[in-house]
Amino acid sequence: xxxxxxxxxxxxxxxxxxxxxxxxxxxxxxxxxxxxxxxxxxxxxxxxxxxxxxxxxxxxxxxxxxxxxxxxxxxxxxxxxxxxxxxxxxxxxxxxxxxxxxxxxxxxxxxxxxxxxxxxxxxxxxxxxxxxxxxxxxxxxxxxxxxxxxxxxxxxxxxxxxxxxxxxxxxxxxxxxxxxxxxxxxxxxxxxxxxxxxxxxxxxxxxxxxxxxxxxxxxxxxxxxxxxxxxxxxxxxxxxxxxxxxxxxxxxxxxxxxxxxxxxxxxxxxxxxxxxxxxxxxxxxxx
Numbered sequence: 001x002x003x004x005x006x007x008x009x010x011x012x013x014x015x016x017x018x019x020x021x022x023x024x025x026x027x028x029x030x031x032x033x034x035x036x037x038x039x040x041x042x043x044x045x046x047x048x049x050x051x052x053x054x055x056x057x058x059x060x061x062x063x064x065x066x067x068x069x070x071x072x073x074x075x076x077x078x079x080x081x082x083x084x085x086x087x088x089x090x091x092x093x094x095x096x097x098x099x100x101x102x103x104x105x106x107x108x109x110x111x112x113x114x115x116x117x118x119x120x121x122x123x124x125x126x127x128x129x130x131x132x133x134x135x136x137x138x139x140x141x142x143x144x145x146x147x148x149x150x151x152x153x154x155x156x157x158x159x160x161x162x163x164x165x166x167x168x169x170x171x172x173x174x175x176x177x178x179x180x181x182x183x184x185x186x187x188x189x190x191x192x193x194x195x196x197x198x199x200x201x202x203x204x205x206x207x208x209x210x211x212x213x214x215x216x217x218x219x220x221x222x223x224x225x226x227x228x229x230x231x232x233x234x235x236x237x238x239x240x241x242x243x244x245x246x247x248x249x250x251x252x253x254x255x256x257x258x259x260x261x262x263x264x265x266x267x268x269x270x271x272x273x274x275x276x277x278x279x280x281x282x283x284x285x286x287x
Contacts, residue, residue, distance in 0.1 A: 033245060034194070034242060035079050035138070037238070037241065038190065038194055038230060039080055040065065040080065042065065044190045045063055045080065045082060046059075046062070047189075048191055049063075049084065050187070051184055051188035052136065063084055064082060065082050079091055079092045086129075087132045088132065090134070090135050091138065092137045093137070094138070094139050094140075094173075095140055096143075097141060099152060099156065101135075101152055102153060102171050105135045105169060105171055106154060109135075113130055116131070135170065135172065136171070137171055139174065139175050140176045140177050140198055147175065148180045149172065149174055149175070150172075150173050151171070151173070152170070153170050154167065154170075176191060177195065177199075194227065196226050197217060197218075197221050197227055197231075200220065201242055210246060214239050214243055215239060218231050218239060
């Protein structure tokens with residue numbers, strides 16, 4: 001790679017990274033992501049929990065919502081966490097595949113356990129009981145290689161893998177795009193309608209400016225009964241957050257593309273260098 005091209009790629013990477021880092025700060029202005037806004041409503045959250053677990057709880061007051069407002073890692077935070085039957089469930093939504101979710105969730109759950117243990121002695125002879133954790137990610141990105149269900153493990157990040165790691169954390173990722181996990185989607189109509197709304201935004205973004213696309217998607221979904229009550233109640237906020245989310249998704253794609261192209265150029269450069277060295281070795285051998 002020429003020095004000029006290298007500098008251009010690095011500049012592009014820096015600008016995109018700065019945008020990606022700065023945007024979560026701007027998210028404070030808009031409260032939440034659409035997923036967090038939607039499932040912060042206890043009845044919606046209970047519906048999602050029942051769909052995932054196969055349970056049939058009816059009382060939303062049974063939930064103790066403990067969203068981790070201050071647990072931030074790499075500019076990101078988890079979407080929802082709640083306690084039910086002494087279990088702690090961390091639910092996230094992702095539009096891009098991220099193999100670092102287990103490490104992020106390790107920070108999240110450690111922070112939450114620390115809060116729960118505040119004021120209690122961890123040096124006493126009796127064991128301090130804690131809620132059992134469960135980590136889920138709801139993925140609706142555009143990568144067609146992502147299956148209906150997959151498991152991400154913290155141990156995948158270990159530099160020295162072992163068969164039975166002393167510390168493990170497993171995250172289940174569920175694909176909620178159309179045609180995936182249909183039983184789950186049919187069991188939670190709010191989740192299904194959320195996915196339909198996102199798909200509608202993406203469809204219109206390809207045809208018109210982003211703000212017009214979002215406004216049209218919101219208007220049509222209200223008319224067609226897709227998240228109608230939620231969208232009518234939060235119309236202005238949904239439009240702002242949807243625009244923010246789509247812009248962020250676009251910037252992340254640019255970053256991945258820049259990294260991919262940079263990696264390819266580096267690979268070619270290394271290949272040429274290895275070829276040159278091998279050629280010199282062969283020449284010396286022939287002499």
